[in-house]
Amino acid sequence: MDGEMGGQMDAQKDARMDARMDGELTTTQVADYLGVKVQTVYAYVSRGVLTPVRRAPGTGSLFALTDVRGLLQGGRAGRRGGPAASDDVRTQVTEVTAGRLAYRGHDVADLAGTHTFEQVRELLVGMPSEAPWPGRGERESLTTLTGAMPDRTGVMDRFKHAVLVAGTTDLGRHDRSPTAFARAGARAAAFMGLSLPGAHPAPTGGPTLAATLTTYLAGSPADLLDAALVLLADHDLAVSTTAVRVAVSSGADPYSALLAGLAAADSPLHLTASLQALDWLTGALHDPQAAIDAALTGRRPPGFGHVVYTEQDPRAQLLLDLLEPECDRAELAALRTVEAELLERRGWVLNVDVALALLVCTLRLPRDAGPVIFACARTAGWTAHAVEELREPGMRFRLRGVYSGPRQS
Known part of the structure; x- marks a missing residue:
């Protein structure tokens, strides 16, 4: 049983690492990506629809881009006729947040x-x-x-x-x-x-x-x-x-x-x-x-x-x-x-x-x-x-x- 729990924990850790490699978004960025209000993102979290992958000092909750994209594909987004998939460009060069x-x-x-x-x-x-x-x-x-x-x-x-x-x-x-x-x-x-x-x-x-x-x-x-x-x-x-x-x-x-x-x-x-x-x-x-x-x-x-x-x-x-x-x-x-x-x-x-x-x-x-x-x-x-x-x-x-x-x- 302990081995099974350990395996599950390792799998969850690997999934979190994969999510970080794919990209992470702040709460504000999630709202902008989905075309919804920040309050709606909070509601998604409280209902278990969206789960933060981690928290960062000064930034707050961070969400996996793959999870957010899943909401978009599942029809929960507020976007209508948005840009093509090429707007999702992962980068390691510069990070811009609300005030940093x-x-x-x-x-x-x-x-x-x-x-x-x-x-x-x-x-x-x-x-x-x-x-x-x-x-x-x-x-x-x-x-x-x-x-x-x-x-x-x-x-x-x-x-x-x-x-x-x-x-x-x-x-x-x-x-x-x-x-x-x-x-x-x-x-x-x-x-x-x-x-x-x-x-x-x-x-x-x-x-x-x-x-x-x-x-x-x-x-x-x-x-x-x-x-x-x-x-x-x-x-x-x-x-x-x-x-x-x-x-x-x-x-x-x-x-x-x-x-x-x-x-x-x-x-x-x-x-x-x-x-x-x-x-x-x-x-x-x-x-x-x-x-x-x-x-x-x-x-x-x-x-x-x-x-x-x-x-x-x-x-x-x-x-x-x-x-x-x-x-x-x-x-x-x-x-x-x-x-x-x-x-x-x-x-x-x-x-x-x-x-x-x-x-x-x-x-x-x-x-x-x-x-x-x-x-x-x-x-x-x-x-x-x-x-x-x-x-x-x-x-x-x-x-x-x-x-x-x-x-x-």
Whole structure:
């Protein structure tokens, strides 16, 4: 009897281990996955319909993805006509919860300000990702191309062309090994930094991304810039990251995959959102009451609200904390007043776009500094997810279209 009980316990343990390998979801994620309220998930648990596999400090109950998927298939979900199965992408790169962000189990609060962007990139990618610094001939090719662009050319277009140059000057461009992807990611980031007007390899501090960006973002302390890069290095399966994984799944080379990410990110709904937040912030710092009134009687202001964070955006809070010694106290107090009112009255979380906008205002950086930092930082996460996607079956992202147009009679 004892042997039988032991066997059952071993089997249950194996099942729990299998569940963890397949993926786990928090209570909030389960509700979002099923399209139901959090209270409904609690009801499922109380009735024994769904059982947590374990509890984690600060996170609460964790549920096996296989169990939740079983509820979806059993018709208990609130989804109707949801996306295809390709929305279930298991990843070991980044974990995002209601108020926390962690890279491979390391909280960004412990990384920002203590680890360089290059160290965090290596952590995310899972292997060293150093690449030879662009040589003189490569830099000349980049300068020739960017020099032919109109003066009004934006930084995102500069970055796309920079990645093209990085790819076309790489003899091993079509190598799709993990190490080649890691190398290409670091190489592309270096070319992006050097594509900015007046940017050049920093004479001191070594060829780091932060040091290179400071030659364009004059007035930005390298350590503060490095911390911002760390905070923005990855954010799970954002739309641009998904685009990178789709490109990798289709067989694209590393540089083409990064270009897919840049194309998807070049949007006021994604990477360039800090520009809208910057325009809003100027008035809000001058007259916080007017900003509150406008928000409560009109539309949600840019830089507030988030699809994942319901308590706080940890990236925003950490960046604001790092900025505090540099900020005007009255302006920071004004922003905190607006933040508190909109969170309490509307539940709108101040997100990282506002924090980036404050960085630009405080340090008097070029208007496009937010997208510059964001795009360069995110090359680390895109590379990490690209390397992870290499282990998956090719061409697995195939949405099923449900035809709703006219039909032949």
